[in-house]
Amino acid sequence: MPDVNRYTDELFRRGEERRRLTKQLAELVGAVADKIAETVPVGTEVTVNDKTYEVVYRQSNIGSTRFLAVRYGEYGDHYEAITDREPGESFYLHGDFRCEIHVADRDEFLHFANHLPEIIAAFEAKEEEVIAALRRAFDRLRAVAGE
Secondary structure: OOOHHHHHHHHHHHHHHHHHHHHHHHHHHHHHHHHHHHHOOOOOEEEEOOEEEEEEEEEOOOOEEEEEEEEEOOOOOEEEEEOOOOOOOEEEHHHOOOOEEEEOOHHHHHHHHHOHHHHHHHHHHHHHHHHHHHHHHHHHHHHHHOO
16 A cells, blocks of 8 residues: 555645745735835725725724725625735634624735735825825915915
């Protein structure tokens, strides 16, 4: 009878390597996504390569958080967080069972990582639009005030 362990050892080793790399990817991607969520106003969204990313705000019974999420669903009403947690898992924000957060799966993390320059550029363009609108409003107010 063949040694079953000999056949499965390599498979086990590869599975461990995949888990290790997935964890590292989640940590790096999560750090970048958190920085975007800190910098960009809640509700700001961009679409890159048919994926819509939005800065989302959620509040639990203890506190609140902002995070970058992938929006999906027939009506765009579902979100999956891009965070440093394990891809595909769910958790309750601050342990609040009424505030469940679903984490994006590994494919979404890879898409985010592979399109990061375009995603950041899209958020920068959105910010520039807001800044330009604020400048125009400020100029109009100044003109009305007679300056």
